[in-house]
Amino acid sequence: MKARMLLVEDDAALAELVAWHFRREDFEVRQTVDGEEALLLAREAAPDIVLLDWMIEGLSGLEVCRRLRRMPETQNVPIIMLTARGEEEDRVRGLETGADDYVTKPFSPRELVARVGAVLRRVRPALAGETLSFADIEMDTVGHKVRRAGQVVPLGPTEFRLLRHFLEHPGWVFSRERLLDAVWGHDSDIESRTVDVHIRRLRKAINLPGTADLIRTVRSAGYSLDTAE
CATH class of the missing domain: 1.10.10.10 (Winged helix-like DNA-binding domain superfamily/Winged helix DNA-binding domain)
Structure with a gap:
């Protein structure tokens, strides 16, 4: 059973690297660089997890996070924010907006895979075992x-x-x-x-x-x- 991931990241090289690692782990990855398109994709098919960059085209990552939390289809979907903003105040803002975890750039793709796995084991046990x-x-x-x-x-x-x-x-x-x-x-x-x-x-x-x-x-x-x- 493949886990469905929505990856919202406007750094093309980083997005491809992250997508490659998760596809190798048998994730189904949908990608976009745009906040509005991310919301449309989430409505079309609710993902199992969202990786969301703070600074993206169109809507900010924070606003996308807020709207995902208001949408019935995604209000319970785990969201991990990816950002270069590592200050405590920024982390708190992200978590208060509705993010479940927060990964500061630069990060190890292996660590990110592990963090995503940990979140999914908590909220979607079927994606972590048989x-x-x-x-x-x-x-x-x-x-x-x-x-x-x-x-x-x-x-x-x-x-x-x-x-x-x-x-x-x-x-x-x-x-x-x-x-x-x-x-x-x-x-x-x-x-x-x-x-x-x-x-x-x-x-x-x-x-x-x-x-x-x-x-x-x-x-x-x-x-x-x-x-x-």
């Missing part, structure tokens, strides 16, 4: 097997993808529309109410006798994988 787990549910993403409390749970392909998406984002609340985009794809003609049908099937499959219902319905918002009642 097994996903939450509470007493375990998913083998390679073998396409799911267990609950040690018992094998047979799932159809759609329910498997749906559960996988929840396991990749435990605690996040997803609307029907966002689940359609994530599980069925942007070009899907399926109606949003179809999500409810597959949620019911998923609940029926994974809610074994004596186990809690981990799929939480959030009124007027959507669904979440959560232990909260």
Whole structure:
């Protein structure tokens, strides 16, 4: 499963170097030098992580960061800022704007790869390994097997993808529309109410006798994988 990266950097040589290193690590990298285009790319296909230069064409990196945090598609996507501004006040501004980490130029590409990996392990465990787990549910993403409390749970392909998406984002609340985009794809003609049908099937499959219902319905918002009642 490739991690999707949006790289926003106007130094062409540095951008190519960074992109090369991450493609070698099996990332799917989309690049731009422009802040407005970065927002358009993020809307078209939400990345798993954003590498964002502070000083870019058009909008500043800080403003792009602010807008990414306001967009529903990217409000939870990790953002690492790349900048030559190393003063503490600048780092604080970047973090307060919504960045998750801050890398000062010049930097080692190997260190950057490690920093990105650390961030993804925190927020997208599926991108760092082959097994996903939450509470007493375990998913083998390679073998396409799911267990609950040690018992094998047979799932159809759609329910498997749906559960996988929840396991990749435990605690996040997803609307029907966002689940359609994530599980069925942007070009899907399926109606949003179809999500409810597959949620019911998923609940029926994974809610074994004596186990809690981990799929939480959030009124007027959507669904979440959560232990909260």
